[in-house]
Amino acid sequence: MTLSSVSEHEVTSNRYLRGKYSICGVGETTYRRGSTESTRSLATWAISNAMKDAGMDSGDIDGMLSYSGNDSTFAPWVAGDLGIRLNFYMDVHGGGSSTEALIGIAMGVIEAGMCKTVAIYRAMNGYSAVRIGGTGARSAAPILGDQIHHRAYGWQSAGQMFAPTFLRHMYDYGTTPEQVAAVKVAHSKHASNNPKAFYKQRYTIEDVVSSRIICKPLHLLDCCVETDNATCIIVTRTERARDCPNPPAVIQSVVGRCCKPRADMHYQHGPISTVAGHYAKDILWSNAGLGPEDVDVTGSYDAFTFTTMLQLEDYGFCKKGEGGEYVSDGTIELGGRRPNNTSGGHLCEGYTHGMNMVIENTRQLRGNVDDSCPINEDGVREHTYNYEEGGCRQVKNVEVTANLGWAMPGTGSAMVMAKDHK
């Protein structure tokens, strides 16, 4: 870790709980299409895996947080199934940008003495039941009041809602379709080294820009995958996390659902080619005592290729307007200076509303991502750092990671984590 940027930031105090909380367990179901079970069943599956990862049993978890768009099962049912007696729970409305926000809430409620350890989950049949792309029942739902200002114009799906931001970025800064397509190329390269990924095929720039247009500027391959899955992250005090089998991923700072002005209709307040990260970065880096230059691996939400690019730019990984260049010059690929979404993310691994990117960065910090590298006789995976197809996806010497969560151009969340050095 280079601490070159630290002088600009507050580093002297442990302010805002910096370092005090950690992710001690992560887990997921398979990523697939064609679910054979309910979100309740998916949730218990993912939470069980995370508890196993944390070396915890039902008596160790006493808090639960979940989020959904009314397409999941609430925490009390899931906790009951697993024999967990809750001292705290909350089921929150929302999709992307919830992961980091809920991690922050978990830290707050533990700090307040309301519970000790929180399991956060997102369970969704995003392909087989409530389709995340917006087709099916959601697309034909009656249109009420405030929704008339967009849905009545055929302005409804995530891609449709975000497109004015994406196009305006191309207009303002000359960003090209080929530059942005490089995000899919990088994430597909990473996914090819992830046995869990739903799409493991590597793609080229040409594959992306020659795929059919969904709504300009989005080609089919600029859009994420819809899958059925659940994911779980367990948050506890770092002190407690040190007793767990895996090294803690220590939380340095969190930002939750930070908004541009006019969150009711963010396009009213420009520049519309600037996203919420522009505001969130001032909380994220200052509270972490770190800057973008200190980060080894990023997880920038890829609902679309463009969302990854816009956030990396507005969080300061490059100059404003240079996002197209940043994502296409090799920096974000495995083997590059700062790989992004090393699991393949939403574009390739599976769609989880942000959870899998935090899970991946946790594993990167532990130095034990689940790729195809050989496992030795002691059960330890020996990473080769050969990033050829079907090979390794562990990044060398990961000290600091950043997650940049996206709800929409006007709203985002973020988190910085670091390796434990106690």
Added chain:
Amino acid sequence: MPIQGDYMGMMLTIEDLDQENRDFFKYCSKKEFRLQRGKKSGLLRYPPTTACPWTGDRESEWVPVEGRGTVHSYVEVHHPIQPAFKDKVPYMIILADLDMQKGQPTEHEALRVAGNLMTEDGEFVSAETIKTVGIGTRVKLIYVDVTDEFALPHWTIDKEAEQPQKPWRYPEE
């Protein structure tokens, strides 16, 4: 009674208690584009809200605004999501800056009003017409009736305005 009407096969409903949207869409049915003006700030706002975004002032009045502007950005849909739009693709959603209050109260703010790109008669335009419209195109508002007391504002090319030689379009065409 809620105001309710079928529009292209979609059921649109404005509840009794949703006074702001009732007023907005009722004015549209009289072919008037009216926006709320905050009593304290004197600033217009879009879409309808319950208080002034700049002062928090809950007092406002509906004032008529000229429905002319410039395309700030757009969406061009080729793969329809909603069943109502299946036979309309490609269609365009325009986000246009009204001339009124553009760049106020700060440089990058504007009344950015959404609507589909329509003919002057309120029909969806052809794919050829879509190719002539982009960022910078001058547009004006028209209204398409949903019921007797409810109409939707939409955008059409402003034929009386001076148009840019080549409005900015997505490059890959």
